[in-house]
Structure formats: structure tokens, C-alpha cells
Amino acid sequence: MATAPTFSTDVLDGTAAITGFNTARDGSVAAGETAPTVIFTAGSSGSIVDSINFHTDGYPGDCVITIFLYDGASYWLFDEVDVGGPAAASTVTPGFFLVRDYWNLVLPTGWSIRAALTVLMVAGVMRTLVSGRDF
Amino acid sequence: MATTPAFAATPRIGAVSVVTANTNRDGTGTIATCFTAGSSGSKIEEVVFKATADPADSVVVMYLYDGATYYIFDEVDLGNPAAGSTTVAAYRDRRVYDNLVLPSGWSLRGSITVALTAGSIMMIALGGDF
Numbered sequence: 001m002a003t004a005p006t007f008s009t010d011v012l013d014g015t016a017a018i019t020g021f022n023t024a025r026d027g028s029v030a031a032g033e034t035a036p037t038v039i040f041t042a043g044s045s046g047s048i049v050d051s052i053n054f055h056t057d058g059y060p061g062d063c064v065i066t067i068f069l070y071d072g073a074s075y076w077l078f079d080e081v082d083v084g085g086p087a088a089a090s091t092v093t094p095g096f097f098l099v100r101d102y103w104n105l106v107l108p109t110g111w112s113i114r115a116a117l118t119v120l121m122v123a124g125v126m127r128t129l130v131s132g133r134d135f
Numbered sequence: 136m137a138t139t140p141a142f143a144a145t146p147r148i149g150a151v152s153v154v155t156a157n158t159n160r161d162g163t164g165t166i167a168t169c170f171t172a173g174s175s176g177s178k179i180e181e182v183v184f185k186a187t188a189d190p191a192d193s194v195v196v197m198y199l200y201d202g203a204t205y206y207i208f209d210e211v212d213l214g215n216p217a218a219g220s221t222t223v224a225a226y227r228d229r230r231v232y233d234n235l236v237l238p239s240g241w242s243l244r245g246s247i248t249v250a251l252t253a254g255s256i257m258m259i260a261l262g263g264d265f
Contacts, residue, residue: 002142002144002265003141004142025219026187042146045145047146048146062222063221064222064223064224069150069259071148071150074150077225077257078185078257079183080185080219080224080227081224082222085222103180103181103231104181104262106146106180106262106263107148108147111148135146
């Protein structure tokens with residue numbers, strides 16, 4: 001049993017770009033679809049994730065972002081972001097942007113966070129920025 | 136009595152898919168194991184309930200199990216949420232606990248009172264081992 005609190009050490013920013021689409025909510029991949037993208041992997045002593053930023057440089061369709069916890073063998077659907085049908089980014093319109101904050105999202109070593117779009121983007125990609133820390 | 140405080144040392148996630156209907160609240164019937172305490176016990180900070188498709192109007196029943204007896208601990212009323220689709224996010228809820236410790240040998244388990252119309256409920260416990 002630990003006699004001192006476990007503090008996080010290294011501050012991490014995981015970045016990724018989600019492309020393609022996947023309509024499943026169980027991590028499976030149908031023909032023509034794309035496997036969920038790894039957006040954050042836990043460190044060797046585990047990690048804690050504080051927030052995930054989603055932003056696009058283009059034009060998402062009316063879709064949902066599915067967010068999975070992956071333990072190395074199984075996908076566990078953890079959260080979803082309803083993107084709605086936002087306007088396309090342009091020189092006068094900002095692209096879709098959303099932040100999900102988490103307070104207790106610990107990841108044991110070997111686990112990762114993966115994400116997918118349910119509908120192919122009309123243009124561009126959905127970028128993610130995961131802010132977290134390693135233990 | 137301990138002379139130093141005990142802190143959780145290792146992050147842990149417990150996860151299970153809850154599917155089978157069970158109308159009981161006494162520990163009988165099908166109950167899924169979500170999180171089993173580590174050898175020195177564990178602390179659970181939060182439990183997330185995430186539908187993969189379309190839950191029926193139902194309740195998730197949570198138990199603490201000591202290896203012999205089920206103790207009903209909490210319930211989550213799902214209501215009758217909309218089905219998830221490519222354009223609609225499926226049901227999600229969470230419970231945050233300040234003091235949910237599990238001694239070694241205990242586990243957190245869950246069941247659902249009505250069979251889902253489609254999919255399952257992911258019951259995900261976030262915590263750590265002492």
C-alpha cells in the first residue's frame with residue numbers, strides 16, 4: 001500500500017488526426033471503414049487525461065465522434081461527441097471546436113484512447129489534442 | 136492503526152458490458168463484474184455508463200459484493216433515451232464517488248432491469264489500487 005500520494009510527473013500533449021469513418025460502437029471495422037485512431041497511449045506507470053480538444057480544419061458532416069478506451073484487446077465505448085452539422089471552416093467562419101474535460105480519467109499502462117468519426121468528413125480532418133500527465 | 140496515510144498507487148480501470156435483463160435487487164440473477172479490488176484494496180472515483188446503441192427504459196443496479204453477499208449500492212435511472220446513430224450520440228451518464236473504497240476480495244458489480252433494445256451498456260469504473 002502506498003504511503004505517499006502518487007503525483008503525475010510529465011505533462012503530455014497527444015496529437016492525432018482522425019480520418020475516414022467508422023459507424024460501429026464496438027471497435028469493429030466494416031469493409032470500407034477505418035479503425036478508431038489512437039489519440040493517446042498511457043505511460044509505463046499509467047497516465048491521467050485531463051481534457052481532449054477536437055477541432056477541424058475543414059468541414060465535418062453531421063456526425064458523432066466515438067471515444068473508446070482500449071485495453072490492448074477490447075474496445076470500451078467511453079464517450080461520444082455529437083458534432084451536429086456545423087458550418088464549414090472558412091476565412092470568415094471558425095472551424096468546429098469542442099473541449100471535453102475529464103476529472104478521473106486514469107489509464108493503466110497498456111491502455112490507450114482511440115476515436116473515430118461516424119460519418120466521413122466533407123473536407124479536411126478532425127484533429128485531437130489530448131492534455132494529460134504520466135504518473 | 137496505521138501511522139502513515141494510505142494512498143492509491145496504481146491507476147486501474149474496470150470495465151464490463153451489461154446486457155442481460157435482471158429485475159431483482161437482491162443479488163440473484165445475472166450480474167456482471169465491473170471492478171475487482173486489488174490485493175491491498177482499491178478506490179473507485181467514478182463510474183461511467185455508456186450505451187452503445189439503444190437502451191430501453193430501464194435502471195442499472197449496482198452492487199458491492201464481498202465474495203458471499205450482494206449489497207445493493209446505487210442505481211442509475213436511464214430513463215428512455217434516444218437511440219445512438221451516426222448523427223446522434225448514444226446515452227451516457229456517470230456517477231462520482233468521494234468515498235468508495237473496496238477491500239481486497241470485494242468487487243463492484245452491475246445489472247440492468249430491462250433488456251436493451253439494441254447494444255449494451257458499458258460500465259466503466261475509474262480508480263486505483265492501494
